[in-house]
Amino acid sequence: MKHNNKKQTESSKIPFIRTQQLIFSIFNLLVVLALTLFINLNYKVDLIIWGLLLIMIINAFYHWFVVDRQVKLITHISSVLASNTKGELYHRITDTKGMGEIGKVAWELNRFLDRVECYFKEVGTCFNAVASGDFDRETLPNGLPGQFKRSLLSINRSVCAMRENGLLMAHNSLASELHKLNSGNLIVNLKNNQSDLVNISEQMNKVETIAIANGDKAKGSVESVSKITRSLFDLDHSIQSVTKVIQALNENSDKVTESLSVITNIADQTNLLALNASIEAARAGEHGRGFAVVADEVKSLSHHTKNAAEDVEKTLQEFNRRVKEMIVESDNASKLASSIKTKIDDFKEQFNTFSESANETIGHVSYAKDKTFGLLAKVDHIVFKQNGYIAIDKNTPCSERKAVQVSSHNCRLGKWYYEGTGLTEFSNTEAYKALEEPHTQVHNQVQRSLELIQKDWVNDQNIRINLIDSIKQYEAASSDVMRLMDEMVEQKHQH
Structure with a gap:
């Protein structure tokens, strides 16, 4: 950028072509006039010399006319490029007939602008469709050469990826909504069943x-x-x-x-x-x-x-x-x-x-x-687990989070185990004695998961791995709790 600015600064000191042409034409005219005056003063002027001088004057004016057209075309090109720079890609260079190489340059520039406009129209149409949720309107790369075509093909691949990502997001959104509905209704139903039990x-x-x-x-x-x-x-x-x-x-x-x-x-x-x-x-x-x-x-x-x-x-x-x-x-x-x-x-x-x-x-x-x-105790345990999942999912202060932040002695199952029917009716069974350890493990792992979810698990893979491992551990411990509850009842009635 500094190099380009330096060139632009140096170029700004040089007059435009029109100014150069004007200076050149005035110089030629002055030379002709000086030459005419010199000849008139020193030599006898004949028609041939006057004809040559006239031809030189006509040539000077013709050269001025040709160069003036070229300068106007260049100025038009500059104006079109300035408009293109502003994002107005619909401007084109006209009146290029008989302009030679400059006309060819203008023609090629028009073709380039046609391709650029076509490229951006395709890209704009495609992205507008994508923005409205239509991933089937891809770009049409046929007819565009080289990098334009490759770029449109890359955009099409990106649109396909966006389509798949959109489907995945839709599935995830649906799954998330279904999960919310299921979790909310499951907790309500479990609490109703809990009351009925x-x-x-x-x-x-x-x-x-x-x-x-x-x-x-x-x-x-x-x-x-x-x-x-x-x-x-x-x-x-x-x-x-x-x-x-x-x-x-x-x-x-x-x-x-x-x-x-x-x-x-x-x-x-x-x-x-x-x-x-x-x-x-x-x-x-x-x-x-x-x-x-x-x-x-x-x-x-x-x-x-x-x-x-x-x-x-x-x-x-x-x-x-x-x-x-x-x-x-x-x-x-x-x-x-x-x-x-x-x-x-x-x-x-x-x-x-x-x-x-x-x-x-x-x-x-x-x-x-x-x-x-036993079933009531298991339902109490399931409600505790669901509260844990909801608290992890919300990751904000909520009633479910408060419900699981209790010790294994103070939850409903803990009260049943240490103070209620569990103690009076089942304390003589082996399963009752074995139940305490997995029940405590469930509480510890749920609360550990709540601590991990508050950390930067999105960007730290180790935290995610530890979080999943913690959830797996409390699910395994929960399965042991369920199994031991059934064994506890069976062992009591074997005597």
Whole structure:
């Protein structure tokens, strides 16, 4: 630039061509005039000399005219180039006919300007299309030579790269928006599920309490049924004893009836003997009168004895009938007691089955409750992880960042582990003891990632590598947390 400025400074001291031509023409005219004057003063002037002088004057004016056209053309070229320098590429050099080499220069300059204008129009049209999002309008290099064509081809390759980059940016933009929508809705859904799981967990506790109470009642009912069964067994035994006593009474009654029959027969025979004695006393006359009185008394006693025996027999018969009815009723009662005992035995068996089912239900409910607790703890952990990702993505102070900047003792899973159900229900399992280390590792790596994201990770590859490594580590630790949560529940219910 200094060299060019020096040349321009030196050139500025030299007159323009028009000025040089004017000076040259005036000089020639003065020479002709001086020569004419000299000849007129010293020699005789003839027509030939005057003709030569006239030709010289005409030649001088013709030379002035030609040079003046050339100077005007050069001035036009200068004006066009000055306009081109301002960015007005549509100006062209005209009136070049008969201008010789300068006309050829002007012609070639016009062709150059045509190519330059065409080049910039192609570039401008292409970039305007690209600016509006149309990457299919490439430049048209055909017809342009050399560097122009190579430049347009390079621009076309750049447009292709911009098209691919635009597609990539569109995909990234869409992926980013989808990620934001997914993350936002995922957190909301997880928190809703978290709330639902808390309610389900509370309901499962109530169900477990009810199931345990029902199991206790079932055990009590089994004991009551056992007592009833024993009472029915005692009742059946008593009924059988009563039946035996009644049967013995029936047998004794039969014996009494037989004895009464004997007494009745004796009374009949006595009555018959008394009758015979009366007959014999009547035959004896006065001597048999006392014997007749005795015979009458014996007859009367025999009659009363027979009547009494018959009354006793009737009573015994009624007693026997009642005893037989009692035997029938006793048999029916015994059969009924046996039937009731059988049914109660069946009922007892059903109650035992119900009790076993209640105990099994308690086991299943307890398992479901623990799985629900485990699921709730895992959802708490997933919410913590998602908050970590959102905090890393935003890289600004936000509620998610605050949520993950807590120790492993103070998050929801930590409280569950150190103070809540985890401690009371699962502390005797090996998985519970192994859970603490990966859970702490998750917290440490999330917080390390938050520290790294605040550094110049865009320009420092080592920071990016460390950031990705930290995220991988807390994902691996998170997988261990999930696995140990499942193992913890299974180990509790293996005992």
